[in-house]
Amino acid sequence: MNPLKKLFDQNEPRFTGTGKYKKFAPLFEATKTFFFFPSPKTLVMPFIRDHLDLKRYMSFVLIALLPVLIFGIYNTGFQSGLALGKEFGLVKSFLTGLSYVLPIIIVSYGVGFFWEILFAVIRKHKISEGFLVTGILFPLTLPATIPLWQVALGISFGVIIGKEVFGGTGRNILNPALTARAFIFFSYPISMSGNIWVANTVDGLSSATALAVTAINGESISHALSTAGFSLSNLFLGFVPGSIGETSALACLLGAFFLILTRIANFRIILGGITGLIITAILFYIIPEGQGTWAKAGPLYHLFAGGFLFGICFMATDPVSAPGTNAGRWTFGILIGFLTVTIRVVNPAFVEGTMLAILFMNVFAPLVDHLVIKYKNSKRIPNV
Amino acid sequence: MGDLLSLFINSVFIGNILLAYFLGMCSFIAVSKNIETATGLGFAVIFVLTVTSPVNWLIYHGLLAPGALSWAGLPDLDLSFLKFITFIAVIAAIVQAVEMIIDKYSPLLYATLGVFLPLIAVNCAILGTSLFMVERNYTLVESIVFGAGSGTGWMLAIVSIAAIRKKTQYADVPKGLEGFGITMIIAGLMAMTFMMFSGITL
Numbered sequence: 001m002n003p004l005k006k007l008f009d010q011n012e013p014r015f016t017g018t019g020k021y022k023k024f025a026p027l028f029e030a031t032k033t034f035f036f037f038p039s040p041k042t043l044v045m046p047f048i049r050d051h052l053d054l055k056r057y058m059s060f061v062l063i064a065l066l067p068v069l070i071f072g073i074y075n076t077g078f079q080s081g082l083a084l085g086k087e088f089g090l091v092k093s094f095l096t097g098l099s100y101v102l103p104i105i106i107v108s109y110g111v112g113f114f115w116e117i118l119f120a121v122i123r124k125h126k127i128s129e130g131f132l133v134t135g136i137l138f139p140l141t142l143p144a145t146i147p148l149w150q151v152a153l154g155i156s157f158g159v160i161i162g163k164e165v166f167g168g169t170g171r172n173i174l175n176p177a178l179t180a181r182a183f184i185f186f187s188y189p190i191s192m193s194g195n196i197w198v199a200n201t202v203d204g205l206s207s208a209t210a211l212a213v214t215a216i217n218g219e220s221i222s223h224a225l226s227t228a229g230f231s232l233s234n235l236f237l238g239f240v241p242g243s244i245g246e247t248s249a250l251a252c253l254l255g256a257f258f259l260i261l262t263r264i265a266n267f268r269i270i271l272g273g274i275t276g277l278i279i280t281a282i283l284f285y286i287i288p289e290g291q292g293t294w295a296k297a298g299p300l301y302h303l304f305a306g307g308f309l310f311g312i313c314f315m316a317t318d319p320v321s322a323p324g325t326n327a328g329r330w331t332f333g334i335l336i337g338f339l340t341v342t343i344r345v346v347n348p349a350f351v352e353g354t355m356l357a358i359l360f361m362n363v364f365a366p367l368v369d370h371l372v373i374k375y376k377n378s379k380r381i382p383n384v
Numbered sequence: 385m386g387d388l389l390s391l392f393i394n395s396v397f398i399g400n401i402l403l404a405y406f407l408g409m410c411s412f413i414a415v416s417k418n419i420e421t422a423t424g425l426g427f428a429v430i431f432v433l434t435v436t437s438p439v440n441w442l443i444y445h446g447l448l449a450p451g452a453l454s455w456a457g458l459p460d461l462d463l464s465f466l467k468f469i470t471f472i473a474v475i476a477a478i479v480q481a482v483e484m485i486i487d488k489y490s491p492l493l494y495a496t497l498g499v500f501l502p503l504i505a506v507n508c509a510i511l512g513t514s515l516f517m518v519e520r521n522y523t524l525v526e527s528i529v530f531g532a533g534s535g536t537g538w539m540l541a542i543v544s545i546a547a548i549r550k551k552t553q554y555a556d557v558p559k560g561l562e563g564f565g566i567t568m569i570i571a572g573l574m575a576m577t578f579m580m581f582s583g584i585t586l
Binding site for chain 1: 419543544547548550551552554555556557558561566569570573574576577578579580581582583584585
């Protein structure tokens, strides 16, 4: 017999029935199903056959996030080198990046799991795998220089108010990772302002994100962007400063491709979002106002700069907070694209609109579903 | 025309009477259990706001504002301290009329709205809109648009929270937070997402 299985089987009585550690049953069960398929079988109807349980579902998202994560770590190190005026090699960049990113991820997982386990033990529900994804998505949306206590505070808010007060994974209304980020964003705007590598470098060089660039003296925005080092190819590949996971459009698209292929993410949301973004960007491009601002950047810059692709691929496709009907998913995606560009162009208070656009549409997702179902019901031939 | 459109969008999204100013919370929390009822109340609020706002404008600028009574030979008279009680009286009268109309044409909605229909009279959103209208020196046309916009924003908020509450029927909320507690948390989260528009100047 497999020694690991033996270990679990031996300890099982301690966690079940009248065992000594009965309180920690959720923790035991979560650890066990991490290694083995759960053994209980459905006994009553309905039976649904599917190879995907929640744990596999969530681990596929983690696989899809790998390119984003690895590139994010590398780019963090690379950018910190540039801010110091040096060009780091591959290994040095990676190691420097790791020294920034790893503590953030450890704090996010550590604090988040603490709350998860606390709620699971007290409220006697199972520990859900959803947090595996939330706990990595949240760090990827943060700038690498964020203080660690803010990471802890943010993930606490996201897990407790965003998810656990509703009863845990599957019952929340907003995406927990984005709730956490929005909380930090509004509470500590300075550490989230997009100007990173300022506070912690000796000969402090400030590097703004692409979205903070505006053209002066009548030059065009695309010219101003490329002078600042944000050429389209740089933005696509991701060698630009920004939050850890958002910079590389290519890595996000790779992840999205994998998620669509394995049918974890719904392609309608992603395609709808990109369509909405492109159409809105073209509209702002055509109307004659706002020369030299992001209104004139055109669809490609809007698509590759900032966190839009990361958000639409990994955040908006969260099956819990997105609509459940197909027409609803298209609407949801298109409106996210529209709102993202609108906030970037119209709102002087925020340079980036993706996070707030997704959260805003999360609020309206149940209403969109309700309207779609109501419309479909009205089309149905009434029972005679 | 463009100004009026931006005033409308402003009052629906940027200065949402409910989620940016937190006026009208009582019926927002109490009547949001069902989407159809919430829609009905939303339309009633839009109607009441669109009517009370210009009526109050006429009364304020015709009778109460400083110097408004100069046509009667009283140019120094300032009755604006009466605006609260006058506005409330006007609102109560119009709500009575709306109540009778709904009772006549939609008894079902009348029954489901129950006590909350007369309570529109003391809905802070209605009085708040009239007071904002005075404070911001809107013209008569602007006051109509502002009233309609505030009402639309209020309806948008209550209909979307009704849909959310329908979804959270399946939620497993801790005992102490059931009912109003979780609804207040949802309202807070909604207000956080509406901060997306804060800072926009139209």
